[in-house]
Every structure is written in C-alpha cells, then in structure tokens.
C-alpha cells in the first residue's frame with residue numbers, strides 16, 4: 001500500500017494505480033478505523049480493481065465546542081489495518097493542503113442537509129460536502145463508498161454527486177454492528193464501560209420502533225416510546241428520533257414509501273447516531 005502525504009505525489013500515484021484503465025474505489029474516512037471502515041474497503045475491492053482510502057479529520061465539519069481536538073488519531077495502526085484489508089493507496093491530506101490561504105469556497109446541499117444533524121450541527125454538512133467534493137475531484141474514483149450509519153450524510157453526498165453530475169457511482173454500505181447490536185463508530189471509544197452498556201438502548205429502541213411501525217402501529221406513538229426508552233437509559237439531550245423519507249429525509253407522520261428511522265442523542269459527552277430501514281409488511285394503499 002502506497003502512502004501519500006504530499007499532494008504533488010497524488011497524481012503520479014493515481015496514474016500508476018489506474019494502469020491501463022483499472023477501476024478505482026475511494027473510501028473517505030476520518031481515521032480511528034474499525035470493522036465498519038474495513039467493510040467499506042472490502043466492498044471497494046469487490047466493486048473495483050484498486051482501492052484508495054483517505055484519512056482526514058476535517059475541521060470544516062466540526063462546530064465550535066465539538067470534539068475536533070479530542071477526535072481519536074492513530075495513523076500507524078490505521079495504515080496497518082488498511083493494508084491488511086487490501087487497500088492499495090492511502091492519502092493523508094493536511095488542512096493546509098486542502099484549504100490553503102485564500103480558500104473561500106463552500107459547497108452547500110440545500111434541502112436534504114437542513115434537518116436533523118444539519119440542524120443539530122449547524123454548518124456540519126457544508127463542511128462534509130465541501131471536503132467530499134474536494135476528495136472526489138482529486139482522486140476521481142469510479143466508485144466512492146460511504147456507510148449507511150451516517151444515513152443523512154450518504155443522502156447529502158448522493159445529492160451532491162447527482163447535482164454536480166460527477167461521473168462517480170456512490171455506494172452505500174450497510175451498518176456494521178458489534179455483536180450486541182451497537183453500531184460501530186470511532187466515537188464509541190469515548191464511552192465509559194457503564195455508558196457502553198446504556199448505549200445499547202439506541203439500537204434496541206430503533207429496532208422496537210421499526211418493528212412497531214412495520215406492523216402498522218401509529219408513527220408518533222412509536223417514536224415517543226423510542227424517545228422515552230432513550231431518556232430512561234440516560235440519553236440527554238435527544239436531538240431527534242424521526243421517521244423520514246429515505247431519499248429526501250423529510251419527516252413522515254405516516255408510514256409510506258421508502259422509509260428510514262433515524263436518531264441522534266447524547267450519552268454523557270458522546271453523541272451517538274443510528275438508523276434502521278422500516279419495511280412494512282402491509283403495502284401502501286393506492
């Protein structure tokens with residue numbers, strides 16, 4: 001696996017990676033890698049000939065008072081994990097390379113980025129869209145892979161790539177979970193042993209609500225029950241528990257179409273997010 005630190009070395013490395021027209025997959029990450037990230041790399045291998053990954057803790061997507069400074073950084077361990085998973089190229093950009101003096105462009109994806117995490121973390125998705133556009137344009141992969149764990153982010157990136165007509169396939173990968181059901185996340189490392197036990201309430205509340213709504217229970221009551229379960233486990237604040245349209249991320253008061261149940265809440269100092277599909281046994285009327 002080739003490791004690129006200087007942006008000037010990226011283009012020649014991509015040339016040799018592409019060889020005679022080989023397909024390239026890109027897996028953008030913020031590092032502190034776990035099985036979720038490695039699943040994206042393996043899926044990249046399945047969909048392309050070569051896999052490139054990036055590790056960059058993007059300051060543009062962190063708000064004041066968020067965890068930019070304490071976000072876990074473990075470059076050597078991450079490089080070893082990527083190599084073992086079959087990654088061919090690791091690019092480690094710096095903020096100075098991506099945002100040199102005078103940098104003044106923001107990419108904003110209206111609509112789909114505005115509610116939920118967009119409201120709870122003002123400016124967050126502008127930062128994500130701006131850096132993802134830069135990474136995609138620098139690497140120009142055939143396919144880029146993102147996790148469904150960050151479901152709204154995936155929807156924002158799909159919109160971005162469609163609107164800019166970038167010739168890149170965006171592939172969403174199902175959430176990888178610990179054996180007890182908690183979604184893997186680099187931020188799980190912040191949880192104390194007690195919080196880690198309580199955190200299970202998040203996937204469990206979502207599973208129960210998804211099953212209830214799928215079975216025809218009223219949406220509002222199912223969401224309230226899920227939120228109550230999170231409160232009881234010590235989550236505070238609960239930023240949202242919502243049933244949304246899986247593409248537009250607009251809230252749904254009633255079950256219809258392709259749906260996703262999404263939630264974000266804080267446990268101690270750790271903000272956790274999760275989501276599940278809701279597949280109704282009873283088809284839509286009309």
Ligand SMILES: Nc1ncnc2c1ncn2[C@@H]1O[C@H](COP(=O)(O)OP(=O)(O)OP(=O)(O)O)[C@@H](O)[C@H]1O
Nearest residue numbers: 029030031036146147149150175176184185186187
């Ligand atoms: N459990 C998971 N399953 C599948 N994909 C995941 C999982 N966790 C993260 N990813 C994906 O990996 C990519 C990089 O994510 P990131 O580096 O932010 O990791 P993270 O674990 O989500 O970290 P954080 O705790 O900051 O949310 C994103 O596309 C993200 O959706």
Ligand SMILES: CC(C)(CO)[C@@H](O)C(=O)[O-]
Nearest residue numbers: 028029030058128131150
């Ligand atoms: C997509 C991403 C790498 C952009 O910084 C980040 O938001 C993440 O790790 O999910």
Ligand code: BAL
Nearest residue numbers: 030061062124150153
């Ligand atoms: N995992 C999504 C990126 C973020 O929370 O900043």
